[in-house]
Amino acid sequence: MTKYILAIDQGTTSSRAIVFGGDRTIAGVGQKEFAQIFPQDGWVEHDPEEIWDSVVWSIKTALKQAGIGAGDVAAIGITNQRETTLIWDRATGKAIHNAIVWQDRRTAAYCAKLKKAGHEKTVTKKTGLLLDPYFSGTKVKWLLDNVKGARKQAEKGELAFGTVDAFLIWRLTGGKVHATDATNAGRTLLFDIGRNQWDKGLLELFDVPAALLPEVKDCADDFGVTDEKLFGAAIPILGVAGDQHAATIGQACFQPGMLKSTYGTGCFALLNTGTDMVRSKNRLLTTIAYRLDGETSYALEGSIFIAGAAVQWIRDGLKLVKQASETGPLARTADPSQNVYMVPAFVGLGAPWWDAEARGAIYGLTRNSGPAEIAKAALEAVCYQTRDLLEAMRKDWKGGGDTVLRVDGGMVASDWTMQFLADVLDAPVDRPVILETTALGAAWLAGSKAGVWPGMKEFAASWARDKRFEPEMDAAERRRKVKGWDAAVRRTLSV
Numbered sequence: 001m002t003k004y005i006l007a008i009d010q011g012t013t014s015s016r017a018i019v020f021g022g023d024r025t026i027a028g029v030g031q032k033e034f035a036q037i038f039p040q041d042g043w044v045e046h047d048p049e050e051i052w053d054s055v056v057w058s059i060k061t062a063l064k065q066a067g068i069g070a071g072d073v074a075a076i077g078i079t080n081q082r083e084t085t086l087i088w089d090r091a092t093g094k095a096i097h098n099a100i101v102w103q104d105r106r107t108a109a110y111c112a113k114l115k116k117a118g119h120e121k122t123v124t125k126k127t128g129l130l131l132d133p134y135f136s137g138t139k140v141k142w143l144l145d146n147v148k149g150a151r152k153q154a155e156k157g158e159l160a161f162g163t164v165d166a167f168l169i170w171r172l173t174g175g176k177v178h179a180t181d182a183t184n185a186g187r188t189l190l191f192d193i194g195r196n197q198w199d200k201g202l203l204e205l206f207d208v209p210a211a212l213l214p215e216v217k218d219c220a221d222d223f224g225v226t227d228e229k230l231f232g233a234a235i236p237i238l239g240v241a242g243d244q245h246a247a248t249i250g251q252a253c254f255q256p257g258m259l260k261s262t263y264g265t266g267c268f269a270l271l272n273t274g275t276d277m278v279r280s281k282n283r284l285l286t287t288i289a290y291r292l293d294g295e296t297s298y299a300l301e302g303s304i305f306i307a308g309a310a311v312q313w314i315r316d317g318l319k320l321v322k323q324a325s326e327t328g329p330l331a332r333t334a335d336p337s338q339n340v341y342m343v344p345a346f347v348g349l350g351a352p353w354w355d356a357e358a359r360g361a362i363y364g365l366t367r368n369s370g371p372a373e374i375a376k377a378a379l380e381a382v383c384y385q386t387r388d389l390l391e392a393m394r395k396d397w398k399g400g401g402d403t404v405l406r407v408d409g410g411m412v413a414s415d416w417t418m419q420f421l422a423d424v425l426d427a428p429v430d431r432p433v434i435l436e437t438t439a440l441g442a443a444w445l446a447g448s449k450a451g452v453w454p455g456m457k458e459f460a461a462s463w464a465r466d467k468r469f470e471p472e473m474d475a476a477e478r479r480r481k482v483k484g485w486d487a488a489v490r491r492t493l494s495v
C-alpha cells in the first residue's frame with residue numbers, strides 16, 4: 001500500500017503542496033505566491049481563481065518533484081489561512097466576489113455597532129471569539145448585502161459559503177462535497193464551539209441564511225475524493241484543519257499546557273487547554289484546537305495580524321532589503337543606543353488590544369536612524385507582541401505561557417529574531433527540525449486516518465528540535481525595553 005501523503009497548505013501569501021514519504025520526510029514541494037489585493041485602506045482581498053490555480057499548480061509540481069503520480073498518494077490533508085471568506089455559485093463553482101481576507105477591516109463599523117448594542121457577551125460565550133472584523137461572519141453579511149442579487153440567491157440555496165478549505169474541497173471533488181472541519185467552522189462567529197454546531201441565534205444576528213453553510217466534520221474525516229480528471233487518479237481527502245490548528249498538531253502540542261507560536265504573515269500563539277474550554281479575561285480567544293473522533297480539544301489563542309508582513313513591507317514597500325532573510329543580519333548592525341519602536345498596526349491591532357481603527361507607527365527616530373534601526377524595530381515588534389500574548393495567557397490559565405514556546409513559520413528562520421524573542425519572553429524558544437509544521441499537521445490528520453501514519457503518541461515522540469534559544473538579556477534591560485514598547489502601543493491605540 002502506498003504511504004505518500006499530500007498536504008495542501010493554502011496560506012495568506014502563497015499556496016504550498018508538500019508530498020511526504022512514508023518516513024514523514026519531504027519528497028516534493030510546489031509553492032506559488034499570489035497577488036494581495038488592497039482596494040481601499042484596511043481592505044484585503046484574494047482572487048479565488050488565483051488561489052485555485054496556485055493550489056493546482058503546486059500539487060502538480062510537488063507530485064512531479066517527488067517523482068510519483070496521483071495514484072501513489074494515499075490521502076490528502078488540507079490546511080488553510082483561516083476566516084478568509086468565499087461565497088460561490090453551486091451551479092458553476094464560480095465565486096461571486098473576491099475572497100475577503102482575514103486581515104480585512106471593512107466591517108469594523110458594523111462590528112462596533114453590534115458591540116454598542118450589547119451583543120458581544122453572547123457572541124463570545126458561544127463562539128469564544130470577539131466582535132471583530134477578523135472573523136468570517138460579518139464578511140459573509142457584507143457579501144450578501146453588497147453583491148447584487150446575492151441575498152436572494154442565498155435564500156434560494158443557490159450559493160455556498162466556505163472558508164478556503166471548503167472552497168478547495170468543493171473544487172477538488174468536482175462540486176460533490178460542501179464541507180469544512182470544526183476548527184475552521186469555529187472561526188466564523190456562526191458556530192457554537194461548546195455544542196459543536198452552527199447556531200441559529202448567531203445566524204439570525206449576522207443575517208446569514210443556513211442554506212449557505214457547509215457540513216462540519218472532524219479534522220480527520222472523510223471529505224470525499226478528488227475528481228479523477230484533475231490529477232489523473234482520485235485521491236481521498238482525509239484531513240482538514242485551519243493552519244494554526246494544523247501547526248499545533250504538527251508541533252505535537254497535544255498535552256494541556258503545551259504552547260506553539262507560528263510566524264507567517266501574522267503570528268498566532270495557541271496554548272492547548274485540553275477538553276477545558278478556558279474563558280479568557282484578557283481578550284484572548286477560546287478556540288477549538290482540534291476535533292478527533294468527535295472529541296474536542298480547546299486552546300487559548302493570541303492572534304497578531306502583522307508579523308512577517310512587516311518584513312514584507314520592509315522588502316517590498318520601503319525596499320530596504322531584497323530578501324526577507326536579509327532583515328536579521330541588517331538588524332544585527334543597528335546602533336544599540338537608539339530606541340526605535342515600530343507598532344505595525346497596518347490593519348489595526350489584534351490580541352490583546354483588538355483595536356480595528358489603530359494604524360501603524362514608528363517612534364524614537366533620530367537623524368541617525370536608518371534601515372538597520374527600522375528593520376530591527378520591525379523584528380522586535382513581533383517579539384514584543386508575542387510577549388503581550390503570553391502575559392495574557394499566564395493570567396488566564398495556571399501554568400499558561402510558562403512552558404517552552406515551540407515556534408514555526410517563515411520568520412523563525414531568523415536566528416536574530418528568535419534570540420530576541422527568548423530574551424523578551426524570558427523563556428526558552430524551541431525551533432523544530434521540520435519547519436513545515438503546518439503541512440505536517442495536515443499530513444498527520446490525513447495519514448493517520450488513512451492508517452499509513454502512526455497514532456498521536458508515536459507521532460508526538462518523533463518531534464525533533466533543531467535549536468533551543470535561551471534567554472540571555474539581563475532583567476533590567478528587558479524591563480526598560482518592554483516599558484518603551486508599552487508606551488509605543490499606548491500612543492498607537494485609536495481610543
Ligand SMILES: Nc1ncnc2c1ncn2[C@@H]1O[C@H](COP(=O)(O)OP(=O)(O)O)[C@@H](O)[C@H]1O
Nearest residue numbers: 011013264265308309311324325409410411414
Ligand atoms: N529569514 C527571514 N527573516 C525574517 N522574516 C522572514 C524570513 N523568511 C521569511 N520571512 C517572512 O515570513 C513570511 C512567510 O512565512 P510563511 O510561513 O510562508 O507565511 P504565510 O503562510 O502567511 O504565507 C513572510 O512574511 C516573510 O517576510
Ligand SMILES: O=P(O)(O)OC[C@H](O)CO
Nearest residue numbers: 011012081082264265266
Ligand atoms: O497565512 P498565515 O500563516 O499567516 O495564517 C493566517 C491565519 O490563519 C489567519 O487567522
